[in-house]
Amino acid sequence: MSYKCVICGKGSTSGNTISHSNKASKRLFRPNLQSLNIILSGKKTRRYVCTSCVKSNKVKKAI
Numbered sequence: 001m002s003y004k005c006v007i008c009g010k011g012s013t014s015g016n017t018i019s020h021s022n023k024a025s026k027r028l029f030r031p032n033l034q035s036l037n038i039i040l041s042g043k044k045t046r047r048y049v050c051t052s053c054v055k056s057n058k059v060k061k062a063i
Contacts, residue, residue: 003030005031005053007049007058008053010031012028012029014026031050034049035047036048037062037063038059039060
């Protein structure tokens with residue numbers, strides 16, 4: 001699965017997980033992607049879209 005939104009291009013970012021002893025280890029922050037049937041360039045396709053694009057009506061859902 002490609003962790004990237006089709007509409008806005010939001011993808012994974014890296015950072016650190018800080019333990020109780022303040023030791024840092026690498027981790028990934030992934031966007032909340034949902035697989036939706038959307039209308040993209042006039043055709044119905046199933047793509048991964050982040051929930052912030054769905055809530056802000058940037059994407060047209062195909063029924």
